[in-house]
Amino acid sequence: MSYQLQTGITYVPRLDDIQFGRWQSLLEERTGMCLPVQRRSFLQTSLGLRMQEVGCSSYEEYYQRVTDGPSGAIEWNTLVDRLTVQETRFFRDPDAYAFVDQYIQQKATELGDDETLECWSVGCSSGEETYSLAMVADRYLTPRGKRYAITGTDISTIVLRKARSGRYQPRTLEWVPQDYLASSFKTSGINEIEISDRLRNRCCFSQVNILNLDACPLSSQHIIYCQNVLIYFRRWRRREILNVLAERLAPGGILVIGLGEMVDFNHPLLEPVHNGQISAFVRKKTNSTGETARR
Numbered sequence: 218m219s220y221q222l223q224t225g226i227t228y229v230p231r232l233d234d235i236q237f238g239r240w241q242s243l244l245e246e247r248t249g250m251c252l253p254v255q256r257r258s259f260l261q262t263s264l265g266l267r268m269q270e271v272g273c274s275s276y277e278e279y280y281q282r283v284t285d286g287p288s289g290a291i292e293w294n295t296l297v298d299r300l301t302v303q304e305t306r307f308f309r310d311p312d313a314y315a316f317v318d319q320y321i322q323q324k325a326t327e328l329g330d331d332e333t334l335e336c337w338s339v340g341c342s343s344g345e346e347t348y349s350l351a352m353v354a355d356r357y358l359t360p361r362g363k364r365y366a367i368t369g370t371d372i373s374t375i376v377l378r379k380a381r382s383g384r385y386q387p388r389t390l391e392w393v394p395q396d397y398l399a400s401s402f403k404t405s406g407i408n409e410i411e412i413s414d415r416l417r418n419r420c421c422f423s424q425v426n427i428l429n430l431d432a433c434p435l436s437s438q439h440i441i442y443c444q445n446v447l448i449y450f451r452r453w454r455r456r457e458i459l460n461v462l463a464e465r466l467a468p469g470g471i472l473v474i475g476l477g478e479m480v481d482f483n484h485p486l487l488e489p490v491h492n493g494q495i496s497a498f499v500r501k502k503t504n505s506t507g508e509t510a511r512r
Contacts, residue, residue: 229265
């Protein structure tokens with residue numbers, strides 16, 4: 218059985234319970250993401266359109282294609298780009314960025330001349346989050362002659378290419394605070410704006426599967442920003458991810474997650490930030506007597 222998409226010209230096969238469960242399991246096994254039954258139509262459309270592009274007539278045929286050898290690995294990378302790209306925008310959570318703003322202002326007075334403020338955007342998508350962090354860091358650190366470095370990671374190679382280009386549609390500026398507009402962007406072409414070279418030179422992007430965070434070399438991060446990522450994983454896996462991220466923070470560093478993504482998380486290295494508008498943690502510091510120094 219097939220059904221007709223709204224275009225009126227494209228048909229994709231119906232994804233039955235067995236096939237949905239099979240693809241759901243494969244996605245979770247390889248990326249950790251748990252696709253709920255409510256997103257069956259999204260999976261059906263994404264698979265069906267890609268099957269047409271590569272000439273596969275059934276979900277079974279396409280499943281064998283993406284799980285068979287090196288060519289399957291290449292096709293899987295293309296498919297996972299379609300399935301994992303999530304909505305993002307500049308300064309998506311104003312309350313969280315206000316917290317980051319306050320933290321960076323404080324660090325601007327504490328960093329030594331030979332130190333660099335290190336920030337990690339986990340699940341950075343097309344780069345808006347990473348560059349938002351760079352704008353805040355640049356505002357407070359550059360005038361003081363202090364350095365910063367922002368790393369954005371994502372599983373999708375397609376969105377990472379867009380992030381590296383730093384080019385966006387003008388409508389994306391709607392959410393950027395006025396203070397950052399003139400200094401952070403330049404006109405790139407017709408109906409296109411571009412992140413300033415100054416900010417781009419402080420940002421880098423890398424493909425990282427969140428299931429393999431243990432292999433990621435980033436450590437001693439002052440800021441780890443991981444918003445709207447954990448909601449796609451099972452609860453036990455969210456805890457595993459946060460445990461790894463906690464280890465990657467520098468003493469006194471902050472971990473910012475989405476509000477409500479993990480309401481009861483605790484870790485011996487972390488102290489929760491008591492603020493009803495955000496969900497964040499501070500890595501504990503230990504003074505010379507071995508006691509925990511609270512922020």
